Amino acid sequence: MAKNSNQIIKNLSTDCVIFGFDNSELKVLVIKLAVEPGKGEWALPGSNILQEENLDIAAKRVLKELTGLDNVYMEQLYTFGDVYRFPLFRVVTVAYFALVKIEDYKPEPGPKVSDAQWFSIKKLPKLPFDHNEIINYALKRLKQRVRIRPIGFELLPLKFTLSQLQNLYETIMDFDMDKRNFRKKILGMNVLVPLEKQKGVPHRAAKLYRFDKRKYDSLKEKGYNFEI
Amino acid sequence: MAKNSNQIIKNLSTDCVIFGFDNSELKVLVIKLAVEPGKGEWALPGSNILQEENLDIAAKRVLKELTGLDNVYMEQLYTFGDVYRFPLFRVVTVAYFALVKIEDYKPEPGPKVSDAQWFSIKKLPKLPFDHNEIINYALKRLKQRVRIRPIGFELLPLKFTLSQLQNLYETIMDFDMDKRNFRKKILGMNVLVPLEKQKGVPHRAAKLYRFDKRKYDSLKEKGYNFEI
DNA sequence: GCAAAAGTGTTTCCGCTACACCCATGA
DNA sequence: TCATGGGTGTAGCGGAAACACTTTTGC
Incomplete structure (x- = not known):
């Protein structure tokens, strides 16, 4: 150098x-x-x-x-x-x-x-x-x-619940969304992988997910557009 | 200075x-x-x-x-x-x-x-x-x-026909659109002002339009989102 | 009258929205 | 048993997409 x-x-x-x-x-x-x-x-x-x-x-x-x-x-x-x-x-x-x-x-x-x-x-x-x-x-x-763009995940832990994700979007975009509709949409995109359940929370444990970048990339190549 | x-x-x-x-x-x-x-x-x-x-x-x-x-x-x-x-x-x-x-x-x-x-x-x-x-x-x-964003108009003359506009979008975005649907959509936005007709074209004369930035700005303030 | 582009409505379909109750867990 | 958040389905509506023929004009 x-x-x-x-x-x-x-x-x-x-x-x-x-x-x-x-x-x-x-x-x-x-x-x-x-x-x-x-x-x-x-x-x-x-x-x-x-x-x-x-x-x-x-x-x-x-x-x-x-x-x-x-x-x-x-x-x-x-x-x-x-x-x-x-x-x-x-x-x-x-x-x-x-x-x-x-x-x-x-x-x-x-x-x-x-x-x-x-x-x-x-x-x-x-x-x-x-x-x-x-x-x-x-x-x-x-x-x-x-x-x-699927970049919201960068702000969450590798494993996150759908409520956390929804909460993130609501906070950033500054308006509330319907829980059922949000879940339908995000799961319908096929870019989340379901994992084990949470442990040690003082209420019903939620399922954890992670973002699957490979899946997203291959969908994107086929012309898929991420949009929430 | x-x-x-x-x-x-x-x-x-x-x-x-x-x-x-x-x-x-x-x-x-x-x-x-x-x-x-x-x-x-x-x-x-x-x-x-x-x-x-x-x-x-x-x-x-x-x-x-x-x-x-x-x-x-x-x-x-x-x-x-x-x-x-x-x-x-x-x-x-x-x-x-x-x-x-x-x-x-x-x-x-x-x-x-x-x-x-x-x-x-x-x-x-x-x-x-x-x-x-x-x-x-x-x-x-x-x-x-x-x-x-309503910036396509910047590439056209001040007065333009809807066909010119559609053509512009098709060229930039690289795919064809349906004429009737395109017209419905763009006119439904209420940002175009109809003007006189073309003259001296070797076929049926088209109506000219101009983009009304003031209208667009006031719509935008009300939360309207331009999208084609 | 012919070539070339303008102009125009309706039906179908799919995706978005709205909406409310039961479930699992730990304290 | 209670408080807390997790999880689920359906019906209706509205906007997007598909689709073809008639009109006007200049030559």
């Missing part, structure tokens, strides 16, 4: 909106930086892109470095580049959004991070720069995507 | 995929540069972003400078930033796509452009860098967008 491969590109950064779902609320992971610039303020995890680093790779690296998260669903969101979005000098940022299984996430904030916290999407603090705008944009995109 | 406002940002550019429709084919406008780098090659119109220029503004400026196009529908598409996409040094490009009324377009190639030509989307030449990839991505996006 060339010797300048770790050099940062000063005017290019990536920021990531990380969504999580705790069975009742949609949340965003926000961090507090331990170093300047921005020390002590809550902000989206973000950092400069390196000279010899593709955008997707940069986004993954930054996520990992700042939050410890790895192997999560990520997608490029939009590029924000207003001249004065960063007050000191011009920085264009390529924003991504990530979906994580909140239960699995054990925060491992890197050395540059003094704190990391999930905030409900409804009670976000005021963040610096255009970070609130980025989150709003990500939320809008998530609402659209979740209906037509 | 600060004195460095016209300075270019060397590692940041914008490229634009310009779609047009000539009543039978979907086309992309490709230009031939009269100056280095890239002199003599067909390529997407693109150029560097300026130091004190927002992304959308840059995209519009570049479009105008290179093709003379102004006041057309534009939307940010995606940001392409593979390390070696541009062979000489690292350049990240924020791609846009534009929809133009091909009939109105009188090419006014700027001084840096020696030629500009519409190519059918099915017979594109091999373009340099990742430009073919960008076009494919734009096409994919257009196919999705045109179904759920």
Whole structure:
């Protein structure tokens, strides 16, 4: 690798909106930086892109470095580049959004991070720069995507109940659905595999399911369109 | 304005995929540069972003400078930033796509452009860098967008017939539709205003329509969703 | 009168919606 | 036995799809 491969590109950064779902609320992971610039303020995890680093790779690296998260669903969101979005000098940022299984996430904030916290999407603090705008944009995109792509599962544990899934959709899309109709629809898609039952719940145990990506992929090839 | 406002940002550019429709084919406008780098090659119109220029503004400026196009529908598409996409040094490009009324377009190639030509989307030449990839991505996006946003009209003259409109959708989405069903659907949306009839056509004259953006906007506010 | 495209209704079918009660489990 | 959420079927409605012939115009 060339010797300048770790050099940062000063005017290019990536920021990531990380969504999580705790069975009742949609949340965003926000961090507090331990170093300047921005020390002590809550902000989206973000950092400069390196000279010899593709955008997707940069986004993954930054996520990992700042939050410890790895192997999560990520997608490029939009590029924000207003001249004065960063007050000191011009920085264009390529924003991504990530979906994580909140239960699995054990925060491992890197050395540059003094704190990391999930905030409900409804009670976000005021963040610096255009970070609130980025989150709003990500939320809008998530609402659209979740209906037509099977990505909601990324926010649930590998094994989940249909009620959890319905709850997820209701929370993100912000309206209630009929239980029977929801089950009919989702099971009719043939992309869920039934597993064993829950244990140790203080009520009738529900059946667990997992999403079968292979089945989905083969259906998609045949022209099938996921839609809720 | 600060004195460095016209300075270019060397590692940041914008490229634009310009779609047009000539009543039978979907086309992309490709230009031939009269100056280095890239002199003599067909390529997407693109150029560097300026130091004190927002992304959308840059995209519009570049479009105008290179093709003379102004006041057309534009939307940010995606940001392409593979390390070696541009062979000489690292350049990240924020791609846009534009929809133009091909009939109105009188090419006014700027001084840096020696030629500009519409190519059918099915017979594109091999373009340099990742430009073919960008076009494919734009096409994919257009196919999705045109179904759920009233943007197809941007590709037609202000006054158009229903057959032209249907033809446009069939061409972009690549399948045929039933004439009666199409008319019922589109007229049922209540976003088209009937106008006078065509004149001078060698067959029965069709009624012309125009898209009523105000009506659409007020419907949208009431929760109406455009969908074809 | 002929070629070419415009314009027009009805029936069928399928998928979405609405809707309410019994069941299993742990405390 | 009670509280909590799990699980199930059917009827009606509405929108989508299928389908073919007549009309207008210029040549």
